[in-house]
Amino acid sequence: MFNEFTKGIFKENPIFIILLGLCPTLAVSTQVVNALGMGAGVIFVLLGSEIFVSLLKDFIPERIRIPAFIVIIASFVTIVDLVMQAYAPSLSKSLGVFVQLIVVNCIILGRAEAFASKRKLGESLLDALGMGVGFTLGLLLISAIREILGAGTITLFAVGSFDGVIRIPGLVSQPARVLALAPGALLVIGFLKALFNWLEMRKQSREAWAAEAAPAPSEGGAS
C-alpha cells in the first residue's frame, strides 16, 4: 500500500521517469519560490481530482469520463487560481498563466484516467500525494540548479525583514545566465534525465552481475 506513495517519488517520478507535465516544468523552474508554489498547486489539484474521480468512478458513465474528469480538474484549478489571487498575490503574479494551465497538465488527467478511475479511494489518495510530491521535488531540483547557477540566488518567501532572497557570494555577480533562460531549462532537464538513466542502468547491470554470479559459482570467473 505504501508503495503507491513512494513510486511517484522515485520509480515513476512524473518529471524524470514518465516525463509528464514538462511544459510547466520548463516554464516555472526559474526560481525556487515558483517551484514551491506550482508544486503546492499541483498537489492540491491532484489530490482533489483523484479523490473525486475515485469516488465518482461508478457514477460517471464510461463514454463521458473524459469531459467529466476535465470538469472536476478545471474546478479545482479555478479554486487554486482564485485563492492564490486573493491570498498569495505575488505568487499568483510570478506564476502567471501557468496556474490556469494546470488544467492541461498531463500528470493530472493522466493519473485520473490511468489510476484513480480504476482504484479505491485510499490508493488514489496515496497515488496523488506521491505523484504531487514527486513532481514538486523534481521541480525543486531543477529550479534550484537553474536559480543557483543562473542567477546566483535562492528565492524563498519573504518573512519580516528577510526579503526572501539568499544571495550566493561569488555567483551572484557573474552567474551563468543561460541556465535561467529557456535553453537552460532544457539543458538541465536533459542532464538530469541522463543522470537518472545512468543510475538506473548501473543498478540493473549490478543486479544482472549478482544474478549471474550467484547461482553458478562452479563456472568460476563468470563475470
Add this chain to the structure above:
Amino acid sequence: MKDVVIIGLKLFAICAVAALTLGGINAITEPVIIQRRAMELQQALDELTPDAQTGEAVEVPDNQVIVKRYPVSKEGQNVGMLLELAGSGYGGEMKILVRYDQDGTIRAVKLMDNSETPGLGKKAENPVYMEKFVNTGNSENPVPVRKDMLPPEQADSITGATITYLGVSKALAEGARYAAAGGD
C-alpha cells in the same frame, strides 16, 4: 435514447455541482481580490507621483491603447497626466501606468497586471527595466521603440523578450503623443 438522457443528466449534475462550488469560492475571494487591486493601484499611483497629486480617473473612449487618464497637479497647477495604457505583450494585454509631463516626457513607468512569461517578459515588472524609457517621449528624445535605439548595455536587458519590449514601448510612444497633445 434512454442512455443518452441518463448520460446527459449525469454530466449536467457534475457540471452543476462544480459551478455551484466555484460560485461559492468566488463569492468569498472576489471582495478580497477587488480590495487588493484597489490598494495596489493606489500604491502604484503614489509611487509614480511622489511629488504631486493625482486626480480622479477619466475613461478615454475610442482609443485602442489609452484606457484611462488621471490629471496630475502640483499646488493647483496642471503638470501633466498619468495614463493607464493597454500594451499588447507576448501573453496578451499588459496594463501599464505611466506619468507624463505636459510635453510628453516620461517621468515614471510601472507595469501592472500582465501574463508575460515568468523569467523572460515578466522581468519588465522590475523597476530597473523601465529606466530606459524615463526622460524620453519629447521631441529631442523619442521613445525607443526599436532595439537599435537603445545603448548596448540596455539592449541586453530585453533579450529573449522582444515582444514584451515592443508592446511596452509602442504603448508608451502612443501615450507620449497623446500627452503632448494635451489629451487629444
